[in-house]
Amino acid sequence: xxxxxxxxxxxxxxxxxxxxxxxxxxxxxxxxxxxxxxxxxxxxxxxxxxxxxxxxxxxxxxxxxxxxxxxxxxxxxxxxxxxxxxxxxxxxxxxxxxxxxxxxxxxxxxxxxxxxxxxxxxxxxxxxxxxxxxxxxxxxxxxxxxxxxxxxxxxxxxxxxxxxxxxxxxxxxxxxxxxxxxxxxxxxxxxxxxxxxxxxxxxxxxxxxxxxxxxxxxxxxxxxxxxxxxxxxxxxxxxxxxxxxxxxxxxxxxxxxxxxxxxxxxxxxxxxxxxxxxxxxxxxxxxxxxxxxx
Ligand SMILES: [Zn+2]
Numbered sequence: 001x002x003x004x005x006x007x008x009x010x011x012x013x014x015x016x017x018x019x020x021x022x023x024x025x026x027x028x029x030x031x032x033x034x035x036x037x038x039x040x041x042x043x044x045x046x047x048x049x050x051x052x053x054x055x056x057x058x059x060x061x062x063x064x065x066x067x068x069x070x071x072x073x074x075x076x077x078x079x080x081x082x083x084x085x086x087x088x089x090x091x092x093x094x095x096x097x098x099x100x101x102x103x104x105x106x107x108x109x110x111x112x113x114x115x116x117x118x119x120x121x122x123x124x125x126x127x128x129x130x131x132x133x134x135x136x137x138x139x140x141x142x143x144x145x146x147x148x149x150x151x152x153x154x155x156x157x158x159x160x161x162x163x164x165x166x167x168x169x170x171x172x173x174x175x176x177x178x179x180x181x182x183x184x185x186x187x188x189x190x191x192x193x194x195x196x197x198x199x200x201x202x203x204x205x206x207x208x209x210x211x212x213x214x215x216x217x218x219x220x221x222x223x224x225x226x227x228x229x230x231x232x233x234x235x236x237x238x239x240x241x242x243x244x245x246x247x248x249x250x251x252x253x254x255x256x257x258x259x260x261x262x263x264x265x266x267x268x269x270x271x272x273x274x275x276x277x278x279x280x281x282x283x284x285x286x287x288x289x290x291x292x293x294x
Contacts, residue, residue, distance in 0.1 A: 004060070004102050004142045005168050005204050008232040008271045015288045016104075016236060016274025017053035017061045018281065024049060024064070034076040036068045039088035046089070050096035056281035057288035058274065060102035062144060065089035065135060070127040071110040071119065082127070083134040090138020104144040104170060105135030107157060114152045121156060128160035132167070142168040146209045146236070149174055149185035151193070155201035162202045170205040170234055171198050175212065175220055183220055191223040199231060209236035210276040213253055214261040216241075218268045225269040232271040239278030251278020255286035262290045 008014060024035055027045040038046050046064045053061045068086045070079040078085065086105070093103045110127060112119045132143055143161045148154040154171055162169050173194050175183040184190055191208070198206050206228075208220045217237045224233055240253035258279070265273060273291060275283050 014059040014272045017058045018275035018279035018284045036085045047092050050093045052281040056285040062104050062106040063089040063093045066106045066108040069110045086131050086134035087138040090135045090140045094139035103140045104142050105140035107145045125160040128157045129164040132161035132165045136165045144170040146172045147174045150187040151197045158201040168204045171203040172207040172209040174210045195228050205232045207234035213240040221268040221270050234272040235270045236274045236276040238276045255283045259286040259290040
């Protein structure tokens, strides 16, 4: 088993992958379709997305399992196939990555708000456990719990994933800039509040994904580094702030624009850098080229 943490601790800046959802849509995924079901029905297309990022010189790729918790899959009546669909997601990325690249099993939020008490913590934990174990069985090197906004759910996910797999755990939150100019998640969590909570739950690598382009992420990494200088930080940034154009969401930053900011992001303290919404293999290629120079 390769250690992502050991690789980062050598002082290398690692390149992660870019968006999956939009890449699958390009290959025919329709609105309202379950992306994770494609691990079974459209294996070649999912594999092409994974290979696209390996070919773009990423050091690691994620898996097509962001919505793979049983409670998310229940929207499609697929909750009983959680283990199968997650294992397949991991196997597809593992095959595309070979043994010289890392595979991180993607785990997104369940969509359940724990504070509201609609579902018990035990049920949510059990769901994360099923997902984490299946991803491990499919061959991932580490798990990436991402797009989180609530501390209780994220910590539950970290503990469940770590206890049931023993794998290294990455956990990233999604922050938005408030009108006061502060960064907060949808549930009101600041980067400074996130750091100690995730570390205590057992996260090995922390960070932020989505919601912001590199400009916002540079600020967020700065806030993390103010209180923590040693925990590795992973950033998956959008291709800029989304704009509405003719009723469609567009991400304005080109690969060159993103690449021009990557040095500043490294300087702020990021260790692993990749893309989120709106990024493509071309964005990752441009980032990798710039990062390899440093
Ligand atoms: Zn995103």
